[in-house]
Amino acid sequence: MEITGAEIFVRCLEDEGxxxxxxxxxxxxxxxxxxxxxxxxxxxxxxxxxxxxxxxxDGYARATGKPGVVLVTSGPxxxxxxxxxxxxxxxxxxxxxxxxxxxxxxxxNDAFQEVDSVGITRPCVKHNFLVKDINxxxxxxxxxxxVATTGxxxxxxxxxxxxxxxxxxxxxxxxxxxxxxxxxxxxxxIGQIRRAVxxxxxxxxxxxxxxxxxxxxxxxxxxxxxxxxxxxxxTQTLMGxxxxxxxxxxxxxxxxxxxxxxxxxxxxxxDVLIAIGARFDDRVTGNVEKFCPTAKIIHVDIxxxxxxxxxxxxxxxxxxxxxxxxxxxxxxxDSSFSTDKEALVEWWKQIEEWRAMDCLxxxxxxxxxxxxxxVEKLYEVTNxxxxxxxxxxxxxxxxxxxxxxxxxxxxxxxxxxxxMGFGMPAAMGVQLxxxxxxxxxxxxxxxxxxxxxxLSTLKQYGLPIKVVTLNNxxxxxVRQWQEFFYDKRYAMSYMESLPDFVKLxxxxxxxxxxxxxPADIEAALREAVAIRDRVVFLDFITDKEExxxxxxxxxxxxxxxxxx
Amino acid sequence: MRHIISIIIENEAGALSRVAGLFSARxxxxxxxxxxxxxxxxxxxxxxxxxxxxxIIEQITKQLNKLVDIVRLQDMTEGEHLEREMMLVKLRVSxxxxxxxxxxxxxxxxxxVLDVSDLSYTIELxxxxxxxxxxxxxxGKIQVMELVRSGVIGIARxxxxxxx
Numbered sequence: 122m123e124i125t126g127a128e129i130f131v132r133c134l135e136d137e138g139x140x141x142x143x144x145x146x147x148x149x150x151x152x153x154x155x156x157x158x159x160x161x162x163x164x165x166x167x168x169x170x171x172x173x174x175x176x177x178x179d180g181y182a183r184a185t186g187k188p189g190v191v192l193v194t195s196g197p198x199x200x201x202x203x204x205x206x207x208x209x210x211x212x213x214x215x216x217x218x219x220x221x222x223x224x225x226x227x228x229x230n231d232a233f234q235e236v237d238s239v240g241i242t243r244p245c246v247k248h249n250f251l252v253k254d255i256n257x258x259x260x261x262x263x264x265x266x267x268v269a270t271t272g273x274x275x276x277x278x279x280x281x282x283x284x285x286x287x288x289x290x291x292x293x294x295x296x297x298x299x300x301x302x303x304x305x306x307x308x309x310x311i312g313q314i315r316r317a318v319x320x321x322x323x324x325x326x327x328x329x330x331x332x333x334x335x336x337x338x339x340x341x342x343x344x345x346x347x348x349x350x351x352x353x354x355x356t357q358t359l360m361g362x363x364x365x366x367x368x369x370x371x372x373x374x375x376x377x378x379x380x381x382x383x384x385x386x387x388x389x390x391x392d393v394l395i396a397i398g399a400r401f402d403d404r405v406t407g408n409v410e411k412f413c414p415t416a417k418i419i420h421v422d423i424x425x426x427x428x429x430x431x432x433x434x435x436x437x438x439x440x441x442x443x444x445x446x447x448x449x450x451x452x453x454x455d456s457s458f459s460t461d462k463e464a465l466v467e468w469w470k471q472i473e474e475w476r477a478m479d480c481l482x483x484x485x486x487x488x489x490x491x492x493x494x495x496v497e498k499l500y501e502v503t504n505x506x507x508x509x510x511x512x513x514x515x516x517x518x519x520x521x522x523x524x525x526x527x528x529x530x531x532x533x534x535x536x537x538x539x540x541m542g543f544g545m546p547a548a549m550g551v552q553l554x555x556x557x558x559x560x561x562x563x564x565x566x567x568x569x570x571x572x573x574x575x576l577s578t579l580k581q582y583g584l585p586i587k588v589v590t591l592n593n594x595x596x597x598x599v600r601q602w603q604e605f606f607y608d609k610r611y612a613m614s615y616m617e618s619l620p621d622f623v624k625l626x627x628x629x630x631x632x633x634x635x636x637x638x639p640a641d642i643e644a645a646l647r648e649a650v651a652i653r654d655r656v657v658f659l660d661f662i663t664d665k666e667e668x669x670x671x672x673x674x675x676x677x678x679x680x681x682x683x684x685x
Numbered sequence: 686m687r688h689i690i691s692i693i694i695e696n697e698a699g700a701l702s703r704v705a706g707l708f709s710a711r712x713x714x715x716x717x718x719x720x721x722x723x724x725x726x727x728x729x730x731x732x733x734x735x736x737x738x739x740x741i742i743e744q745i746t747k748q749l750n751k752l753v754d755i756v757r758l759q760d761m762t763e764g765e766h767l768e769r770e771m772m773l774v775k776l777r778v779s780x781x782x783x784x785x786x787x788x789x790x791x792x793x794x795x796x797x798v799l800d801v802s803d804l805s806y807t808i809e810l811x812x813x814x815x816x817x818x819x820x821x822x823x824x825g826k827i828q829v830m831e832l833v834r835s836g837v838i839g840i841a842r843x844x845x846x847x848x849x
Contacts, residue, residue, distance in 0.1 A: 248753040426747035
């Protein structure tokens with residue numbers, strides 16, 4: 122029996138197992154919305170802005186490991202979604218974003234609400250499609266999910282003209298898909314893996330440096346097993362946090378621009394660097410000329426283009442992180458394998474000396490609320506078991522430094538693109554996926570205002586996230602750079618005319634709590650965690666001029682940190 | 686160094702702009718680019734000439750390989766290969782002496798005179814890019830009215846093929 126393109130679309134989502142669709146209706150997608158209205162398998166979440174739809178789907182994807190799915194209309198619907206698509210692209214998050222398009226007969230005519238969505242999104246997607254033929258709709262949707270979720274994951278856009286959703290065709294959803302032009306490598310080259318393991322056995326000052334790829338490939342267990350077998354120190358990138366338990370002795374903190382003293386010095390002084398699912402981002406390497414000057418580098422990544430892009434490596438291994446780690450574990454577990462135990466004792470001694478510097482110390486007796494303390498208290502109150510999303514800036518770094526993530530997929534932030542306004546919609550997606558979990562969005566008074574309209578969506582769907590605002594009245598990271606590098610000329614970094622966040626939250630039917638004394642932090646957080654039927658908006662009035670330390674200034678090496 | 690990169694790509698709308706977009710987004714330079722369907726009409730063959738350090742060329746080939754529409758790719762300059770480019774050039778010839786000179790040049794470079802008018806000779810010339818450059822470089826006082834080059838195409842020597 123022939124059904125309409127809109128019905129085919131909905132059937133595809135059902136067959137793909139999509140339980141949550143984030144979207145916003147409009148002219149070009151009205152047929153699809155009509156088809157959605159007449160079924161109850163795919164739940165549609167109506168956001169208040171298309172950017173939030175993409176961030177919510179992104180948060181859902183990061184927390185669950187399943188692709189996030191978005192539906193928006195043509196023109197402004199599509200352009201509003203672009204920031205969220207680019208955010209997912211930079212962090213390799215699987216999204217499938219459907220954009221409505223004007224009817225095929227009008228494409229190129231500057232029709233109402235027409236933009237070249239495929240053209241606009243091309244540089245910030247893994248791949249995109251324009252479906253002009255109803256007979257290719259189902260197979261294209263299948264391909265979109267396949268491309269988004271395999272290899273190095275990423276967002277895929279499917280642009281569907283309105284007339285295609287009205288035409289009729291037989292429905293057939295392919296069980297499998299093969300594309301002659303797309304065959305990601307999964308299995309690492311065993312010869313390269315042997316060479317890598319041999320180098321590990323000879324290492325005197327080894328260092329594991331792991332990133333978001335471990336989280337994306339669900340390789341936490343393998344990473345933990347290998348790290349423990351080797352007894353090497355491990356540092357993680359902003360995107361990798363949680364893949365290895367932060368409370369474990371071998372974890373020496375995040376590395377990079379705001380990484381710990383011990384992690385950055387460990388990197389700088391290591392003789393064998395084992396990079397796994399990480400991409401040598403500039404926020405990690407600092408000045409590449411000064412990066413790991415004495416190290417031989419092993420790099421495991423599913424994306425060949427990530428290897429030797431920023432830093433030349435000695436042993437490249439292309440493959441999925443989990444598969445390569447399994448192969449490594451096999452070799453390392455063999456009785457013939459041993460590490461240089463004596464050298465390791467010395468190396469650990471050195472690392473413990475660095476760790477004893479306690480680079481994350483801050484004034485715990487201040488009369489002002491220290492933002493670090495809010496994060497620490499949140500960690501205690503939630504038993505370290507919350508999903509934490511963040512926006513971008515100082516609060517993001519404090520969240521990464523002071524909330525000790527022991528599990529993967531608990532720390533959800535825009536690492537690559539650095540998108541302010543990400544945190545609250547992302548938290549929305551997480552809470553939808555895990556209705557009973559505690560989901561906190563650590564944010565600032567600047568970032569939160571970039572998607573604050575979503576308080577309405579949160580109300581509509583009864584999602585009780587905790588908004589933890591570290592309100593210092595400044596765009597804190599901008600102010601920090603202006604303090605350090607622009608002689609305290611605070612150009613446009615002061616946030617004036619702030620709303621009363623408590624009243625604002627209450628006007629939506631949420632709870633609001635303002636906290637301005639350190640002594641009240643814990644009680645407020647406990648109260649917030651106890652409220653399960655609406656959002657709690659916590660407005661922490663913090664020390665205005667607190668800075669994020671340590672800090673590697675732009676252009677400096679990893680051993681050139683500014684400490685408190 | 687100069688590299689000739691040959692690409693087999695899905696013959697689909699937008700495939701070319703993915704390649705062109707990649708080069709502009711990542712700041713790579715394209716010296717020439719040609720594209721046309723192959724004997725299999727679902728595939729196009731693209732030939733790209735670019736310059737860069739070994740590290741940049743490696744990134745270019747890796748990034749190109751990452752494009753979902755690209756089926757196969759080969760850096761022709763890595764092995765023995767043939768390269769050809771075609772040029773059509775319209776030269777101003779205002780007297781007998783210039784006509785003779787252009788005719789002689791065309792013969793030396795194995796070019797063909799395709800068209801003549803009172804004021805012009807149009808020459809077709811095929812060869813490596815450097816041969817075409819040499820022809821232009823030797824024209825002396827003869828004025829070039831118009832010049833069009835096809836961009837380079839290349840193929841490996843021997844049995845080696847770039848195909849599905």
